[in-house]
Amino acid sequence: MSASGPGLPLASLYVGDLHPDVTEAMLYEKFSLAGPILSIRVCRDVATRRSLGYAYINFQQPADAELALDTMNFDIIKGQPIRIMWSQRDPGLRKSGVGNIFIKNLEESIDNKALYDTFSIFGNILSCKVVCDDHGSRGFGFVHFETREAAQQAISTMNGMLLNNRKVFVSQFKSRQEREAELGVRAKEFTNVYVKNLKTDIDEQGLEELFSQFGKTLSVKVMRDDSGQSRGFGFVNFEKHEEAQKAVMDMNGKEVRGQLLYVGRAQKWAERQNELKRRFQQMKQLKQDRLNHYQGVNLYVKNLDDSIDNERLRKEFSPYGVITSAKKRQRRP
DNA sequence: AATGAGCGA
Numbered sequence: 634m635s636a637s638g639p640g641l642p643l644a645s646l647y648v649g650d651l652h653p654d655v656t657e658a659m660l661y662e663k664f665s666l667a668g669p670i671l672s673i674r675v676c677r678d679v680a681t682r683r684s685l686g687y688a689y690i691n692f693q694q695p696a697d698a699e700l701a702l703d704t705m706n707f708d709i710i711k712g713q714p715i716r717i718m719w720s721q722r723d724p725g726l727r728k729s730g731v732g733n734i735f736i737k738n739l740e741e742s743i744d745n746k747a748l749y750d751t752f753s754i755f756g757n758i759l760s761c762k763v764v765c766d767d768h769g770s771r772g773f774g775f776v777h778f779e780t781r782e783a784a785q786q787a788i789s790t791m792n793g794m795l796l797n798n799r800k801v802f803v804s805q806f807k808s809r810q811e812r813e814a815e816l817g818v819r820a821k822e823f824t825n826v827y828v829k830n831l832k833t834d835i836d837e838q839g840l841e842e843l844f845s846q847f848g849k850t851l852s853v854k855v856m857r858d859d860s861g862q863s864r865g866f867g868f869v870n871f872e873k874h875e876e877a878q879k880a881v882m883d884m885n886g887k888e889v890r891g892q893l894l895y896v897g898r899a900q901k902w903a904e905r906q907n908e909l910k911r912r913f914q915q916m917k918q919l920k921q922d923r924l925n926h927y928q929g930v931n932l933y934v935k936n937l938d939d940s941i942d943n944e945r946l947r948k949e950f951s952p953y954g955v956i957t958s959a960k961k962r963q964r965r966p
Numbered sequence: 967a968a969t970g971a972g973c974g975a
């Protein structure tokens with residue numbers, strides 16, 4: 634029988650955000666308090682058997698499932714709040730993001746339950762979460778409503794409201810891509826230009842002289858250390874975007890007093906931090922991936938005689954399987 | 967400042 638056949642879906646819950654060690658037995662112990670259970674399954678990776686972090690709880694009675702959802706949502710198992718939803722095998726609503734809203738500037742004591750309670754007056758909530766790290770709330774979260782009307786209601790009445798004395802911002806959820814596209818558009822209209830590789834004896838006046846040919850500048854600044862010495866970079870803010878654009882086009886890579894200038898759009902401090910963080914994490918991930926890739930398939934062979942070269946190494950090991958690389962380390966001189 | 971993950975493996 635198809636699992637979407639009559640009877641089943643109405644009494645089936647999806648439980649997500651599970652700690653990887655959560656088992657069927659632990660879920661049974663908890664959820665059977667709401668009523669008789671038909672079956673429970675923690676979904677696992679077929680090869681490794683590791684928990685995928687979600688489970689299904691099938692009740693005999695829909696009313697019991699509803700009771701569980703209403704009373705056990707966000708309860709903590711193994712230190713992690715579980716997130717309960719109705720099982721909905723059709724991914725349409727989830728993927729479309731219709732009805733999904735974003736809330737930021739949440740006061741730290743506002744948790745999942747509080748967020749759920751404040752927003753549930755606008756309509757049926759499919760899923761809701763305050764984003765946390767190990768220090769607690771990160772001050773923002775999501776509420777996914779069943780309908781766009783509910784989401785719209787929530788946005789228009791809650792945006793700008795005080796919640797525990799903090800003014801919250803509520804808006805339509807935007808995917809990372811949408812958001813970056815939006816930032817990109819704004820960034821394209823920049824007027825502030827970042828200049829580096831400046832000789833340290835170039836001051837504001839010198840910088841101004843270099844860039845005034847492109848248009849009227851609103852401000853020119855050379856960044857300095859505590860002793861007042863130039864740090865070799867600065868900012869030129871133009872009145873018009875076109876002028877800033879032209880300054881970048883003409884001056885980037887240009888030699889000024891023996892140094893190649895870097896000239897580009899000035900980033901906001903936060904934007905710069907984000908980029909650095911992202912690059913750092915990307916690098917970390919890359920290293921991890923390589924490590925994982927070689928884990929268990931890379932052999933280290935020591936005590937090789939000088940006469941053995943890469944070719945010979947490969948030949949000796951080739952009977953045991955496909956070799957992707959065989960390299961002998963050069964003896965240090 | 968911050969815009970997710972997720973459906974019977």
